[in-house]
Amino acid sequence: MMKILVVDDEADVRTLFEQRFRREIRSGQFAFSFAYSGEEALDYLHAHASEVVLILSDINMPGMSGLELLRHIREEYPAPPPPQVMMITAYGDQESHDQALRLGANDFLTKPVDFAALKAKLAAMEPHEN
Amino acid sequence: MDVNTSLVIPIGLSLVAVRWLRQLLDLPTRLPRLNRLLDWIWAPGVALLALSVGWDSHLLDEVYQLFIFGVVLYVLLRCQDHRPARTLVLALAPFVAYSLVELLVAAFGKSLLKSYDDVFETSQGFTIIWLVTFVLIARNQKKHLERERLEREKEAEDKRRIEAENSQLERMVAERTATLTQQTQELQHALDELKITQDQLIQSEKMASLGELTAGIAHEIQNPLNFVTNFSDVSAELVQELLEEQQRPDRDPDLEAELLQDLKQNLEKIHHHGQRAASIVRGMLEHSRQSTGERQPTDLNQLADEYLRLAYHGLRAKNKAFNATITTFFDPAVGSIEAVSQDLGRVLLNLFTNAFYAVQKRQEAAGAGFVPTVSVATRRNAQGDIEIRVQDNGTGIPEDVRQKIFQPFFTTKPTGEGTGLGLSLSYDIVTKGHGGTIEVESAAGQGTEFIITLPA
Numbered sequence: 001m002m003k004i005l006v007v008d009d010e011a012d013v014r015t016l017f018e019q020r021f022r023r024e025i026r027s028g029q030f031a032f033s034f035a036y037s038g039e040e041a042l043d044y045l046h047a048h049a050s051e052v053v054l055i056l057s058d059i060n061m062p063g064m065s066g067l068e069l070l071r072h073i074r075e076e077y078p079a080p081p082p083p084q085v086m087m088i089t090a091y092g093d094q095e096s097h098d099q100a101l102r103l104g105a106n107d108f109l110t111k112p113v114d115f116a117a118l119k120a121k122l123a124a125m126e127p128h129e130n
Numbered sequence: 131m132d133v134n135t136s137l138v139i140p141i142g143l144s145l146v147a148v149r150w151l152r153q154l155l156d157l158p159t160r161l162p163r164l165n166r167l168l169d170w171i172w173a174p175g176v177a178l179l180a181l182s183v184g185w186d187s188h189l190l191d192e193v194y195q196l197f198i199f200g201v202v203l204y205v206l207l208r209c210q211d212h213r214p215a216r217t218l219v220l221a222l223a224p225f226v227a228y229s230l231v232e233l234l235v236a237a238f239g240k241s242l243l244k245s246y247d248d249v250f251e252t253s254q255g256f257t258i259i260w261l262v263t264f265v266l267i268a269r270n271q272k273k274h275l276e277r278e279r280l281e282r283e284k285e286a287e288d289k290r291r292i293e294a295e296n297s298q299l300e301r302m303v304a305e306r307t308a309t310l311t312q313q314t315q316e317l318q319h320a321l322d323e324l325k326i327t328q329d330q331l332i333q334s335e336k337m338a339s340l341g342e343l344t345a346g347i348a349h350e351i352q353n354p355l356n357f358v359t360n361f362s363d364v365s366a367e368l369v370q371e372l373l374e375e376q377q378r379p380d381r382d383p384d385l386e387a388e389l390l391q392d393l394k395q396n397l398e399k400i401h402h403h404g405q406r407a408a409s410i411v412r413g414m415l416e417h418s419r420q421s422t423g424e425r426q427p428t429d430l431n432q433l434a435d436e437y438l439r440l441a442y443h444g445l446r447a448k449n450k451a452f453n454a455t456i457t458t459f460f461d462p463a464v465g466s467i468e469a470v471s472q473d474l475g476r477v478l479l480n481l482f483t484n485a486f487y488a489v490q491k492r493q494e495a496a497g498a499g500f501v502p503t504v505s506v507a508t509r510r511n512a513q514g515d516i517e518i519r520v521q522d523n524g525t526g527i528p529e530d531v532r533q534k535i536f537q538p539f540f541t542t543k544p545t546g547e548g549t550g551l552g553l554s555l556s557y558d559i560v561t562k563g564h565g566g567t568i569e570v571e572s573a574a575g576q577g578t579e580f581i582i583t584l585p586a
Contacts, residue, residue: 012357012399019364019392060349060446065453090352091447099451112356115363 002126003048005033007041007057007069008088020115030122038064042072045083052083054125056109059089059096067096067103074104084125088113136191137182141175144198151202154218154272155209164205171201192233199226213275214268221264225257335551336476349443350410354403361403365396413440413475423563428471430516431460434478434506441482442504445490452490454502461509464516467584473559477568480552481520481580482506487543488524488578495525514586521579527572535570560584 006017014034024030033052035041038061045052055073059066070085077083084107087100092110100108107121148168151157157165174197178190203222209215232250372389375381413436438456446452482504489502507519527535534540536557541550560568565585572578 010353010357012403015395015399016357016360016364019368019396020360060453062442063453063455067451068453090349090356095451111352112359115360 001028001031002053002122003031003033003051004054004056004122005035005041005044005052007035007038007055007061007066009036009058009061011036013058021119024119037061038066038069038072041069042076045073045077049077054084054086054122056086056088058111059087059100060091067099070100070103070105086121137175137179137194140191140195140198141172141179143195144171144175144201147171147198147202151205154268155205155212155215157205160212161205161208164208168201168205171198189233189237192229192236196226196229196233199229214271217264217268217271221261221268225261228253228257331549331551332555335549335555338549344444344447347410347414347440347443349447350439351407354406354410357403358400358407361396361400365393365400368393368396410436410440423470423473425468425470427466428469428474429466430464430469430474430518431462431508433471433475434458434508434518435460437475437478438482438504438506441479441486444483445486449490452486452493452502454486454489454504457503457505459505459507459509461507463510464508465510467516467586469584470559470563473563477556477559477582478506478518478520480556481582484552485520485522485524485578488526489522490524492523492525492575510586511583516584516586518582518584519579520582521577523577526574526576527570527578528574532570532572536568 006013014032017032017034018025021030021032025032033044033048035044038057041055041057042064045055057066057069064072066087066089070087073083073085082104085105086107086109087096087105088109088111089096090111097108109118148171152165152168155161157168175194178194182190199222203219203226206215206219206222210219232254235250368389372386372393375386375389435458438458442454442456485504486502489504493500493502502523504520504522507517507521509517511517531542535553538554539550540554557568560566560582567583569581569583570578571581
């Protein structure tokens, strides 16, 4: 089972992910946790550090931004294997993209999230895992 | 040859008298015809002189003298409306009467003349004194009249001059009035143009702030639209799954119920996010619309929340790396107040935009470690007035700048970035439009707080 932490300030993201991945969740392929801010995500990671394999984080959030969260994650969890981090943003601009990659993001997605593409990416990650 | 030379004296006298009368009574203008006749006053005298040759004419001179007196009296009586003339009649009357009596006595009773010699002498002296006295009086009167006439002429002259000056003045006043009227019209025209320009400026400021918001608005609309799209897609999947489930011989009623429950929930979410987008569009339209100035019940907390988000995303659209902590405290007791929501929205938007701008500027200088924070708090104070506080921990406003921030066209932003009208319009909207106050507290390098107070 692959444990995924989704970070977004929009609460409905949870419902959306749970429904989009209903089959995968039901089959036990993925397990999702949700955090509604960068700070909350760090707290969660502190409690469940080794469990989380992938973090999907929005960049634009009040308070700690997704990029800051990414920096914290890369600072605090350098040990191999480091968690995979995918940044999501509504502003698909080059600057954010470059900055995210520079800070160590594994991938960069734009909103609205293309769930078919996301699923493909996740599927591609699984053999990695094993 | 015996010529009565005593006639020569009355002839000369008559010429003198005529000349004197003319002068005194102004005969050429007063009695022109008589005046011409008087040129011949000497004629009877000369005629008598000629006739007297050869016969006794010792009384002729006196007769002729009486004739002259008669003519003079006649002339004077013709001029009796002239006061000196009347006086002269009075002056001459006794003398003429005496002369007449003397002539009659000399002609018909010489003895009488002798016996009453003293009486005649005295009477003659008296009449002469009388004559001289009244002639002098007449002359004085004449002088007096002359003076009066001159005065009247002077008065008339003065009057004419004053009238001329008056008309001159009136003409100048008319000219000046025309100039002033023209100037007033020009000023009025300029004022009208200024008002139009002001309206255009206000409108363009509004559009400029709208332009700044476009990205924020797009983001704010994009989010709910993403949800609408995603929930619709996932609902289609759910329906498909439900249909497949129904085709199975061993249907799972629990799963079907769950799917239906999710579908119901998704439809609610779609509705919710659709409304969210609609409300943002509505807000944008309201913002760009010309304010009607009509007060309507307005939920201030909601208004502040909406514009806070718009301002935040507006700035983020320009500076992707920017992030700020936003704290809100909305007092439910504030509720709904009568306000022009578009106008108040502009004020709030302006304050938020400024706050984000200030924290962004400070962050650029301070770098990592600084947490940009913008907060908005509403409350209903003890007097029942509404207070809106917009606080930031940005660059702050130095004292000398603080005094000018509400002046039109004052801006510290680089050319092209600010109109300098935001706070000035905000000030007008709060004070003139809503009878409230707007105050600022700031410390350079530490932050700024704007406090709007609106009467209950």
